[in-house]
Amino acid sequence: MNRTTIIAFIVASVLVLYLTILNLQYPLIGINVVEKNGETFVKEIYEFGWAKNHNIQVHDRVLKVDGKPPLSHFTVREYGAIEQAKTVTIQRGNQIQVFTISYEPNLISQFMYYLILPISFFIFVASLSVFLLRLRTHDKPSTVLIYFLLLAGLCYISASLSAKYETIGRQIFIGTFLFLPVIFLHFLYDYFEKEKKVWFTKKIVFLLYGVNLIEFVGLKLHWISEKKFLLGALLLNVATILALLGKGLVYLKKDEQQHTVRGLLLAIGLSAAPFVLFYSLPVLIIGKWVLPAELTVTSLFVLPSVFLYLIGMDRLFRLQFSINHFVYYAFLSLLPSFLVTLLYAKFVNKAGRLAELVLLFLLIYVINILALYLKGYFDRTLRAKLYVQKNFYQESIYRIGETLKKQKNMREVIQFLEKEVREV
Structure with a gap:
């Protein structure tokens, strides 16, 4: 295995444990x-x-x-x-x-947003990182993706300490918050460069690294105010990534990798949209958020979920082994279960007890897993009969193989092949 990546994984895990211990010392007073x-x-x-x-x-x-x-x-x-x-x-x-001042049972929301969710997110990204280590032990794009996932976990868990003005947690949060989008762009370049289908130069990646490094130093030297500047830097970084992914959709219009670009666009768009639309932009424009950062930042769970989905669908890297269906579906079900439970606690039953919320989460979690099992069954049953997009020949070949098994004579085989060529 990649020794540097394993060391990074261990360091990130130790830091998360340390930050969690610090987080338990004081509640957010507010x-x-x-x-x-x-x-x-x-x-x-x-x-x-x-x-x-x-x-x-x-x-x-x-x-x-x-x-x-x-x-x-x-x-x-x-x-x-x-x-x-x-x-x-x-x-x-x-x-x-x-x-x-101390932690008390009535601080359920604080326990949820400042401890349970950040720790759950890190466990999620750490598990996906271990999976990637097993999948692509010496692959540069997967190594950069692992760094990105681990830093995302550190960013989430250090954000609560930053809100409490804890020095170490605040420095970790500022650094990871600024550099996370750039590391994602670095992964994007490395992945498509390896596939020989990259559509932007690495100078853009280096330029963003330089800009964010200057911003980080400026914040440390108090050249600029902190909160609004961090939000402005995030908007600039996310806008750059979305623009490049949009250009990639056009560049790979007739290529299989278009599915991968769409998935990555979905990952960044859905994970950043709530925080940008309901927190960052309102704070920058009118000085007041529409939804609190603690609620909007839960959309970060979209990132590892979409990455896992793309890997499972062979849209990101090639699987060298099979994934256990239950483990795969259990990971994918975490995000919707968390979100529905949080929305219920926030808007439906604000005084809900912790035990009630846990039972609700487990119920939604089981329903999601069962729904994914049903989706998998219908996909396997109907995939050979559904139309596929033009120019996506791999899907066409799969459908041809499945359909040819059912043809009774050579005439039916020829008719089917002619029909497939016309459609695809």
Whole structure:
């Protein structure tokens, strides 16, 4: 096996474990503050934060954080937010109350979005990475794809630490957030260059690497503000990738690899669209999101799901062994099951208990697996009878082989072949 790739896999796994341990130390508090005449007041309460569940309100005065003046706490001083604290003292009118901050059973949404989903996503991409190692141990495109998947897992799990202003998690998040789209473009170039069907030069890949490196250094040196700049950089990177994939559709119009380009376009489009349309663009244009980042970023599960589907359909790499149907369907069913459960918890039953959500997820998960088994059965039964697109000769050959088995004499064979040539 590729030793460098295995080392990268181990390093990513150790980092995820470390970040998870850090994440368990403090819940997201979700209090933004403002200074007025030397006093600190609550400016904003975040929807998924601890403060939302403890009746802390905008305009409350913050007297102390961890028993000291608010400005002595580094997240208040540097970011105007209260995070990574154990206690907070709040004054409302003549009442003063000391709150002890810790993870509690009523923080179900925070457990889901900040721990369960990121860890589940990393397990998903790590499993797919192991599968790719077994499939293409010394293949350059698959190696770059593995790096991309592992970095996507790190990006997702470090995002929750970035929201808490944890230093290490924040640096990992910024780096992976900026370079993930470029690494995907690098994979795109390597894959189609190996197939000798690449339609753009590697200079574009190097150019984006350089641009994002300058952006990363600029953020570290505080040349530019952080949040809106990161979102703007994401829009630029995603727009570049979508434009190149669109050009690829035209370039490979009569080639089998068109299916692969469509799949990759679907992967990037569906995984980025909710975050871009309902969070990034609204924040950049009107300064307020339509849907919170925690909800929109769950579309990341589309990426490994589409990659697995393309591999299973022989549209991305060539399988050297068969995949167990149950394992394949179980992986593909994760995404829709998660999404439906999250939408139910968010919009239908906001006060749903964790046990209820788990049972709902399992029910949807089983139904999805059964539906995929039925789809596989109908595909095998009807594939030889369905029309195929012109110029896609591999599918035509499969259909010819299946149909010729049923012909009774040479005349029927000739008639069928003439019909196939006319149609395909």
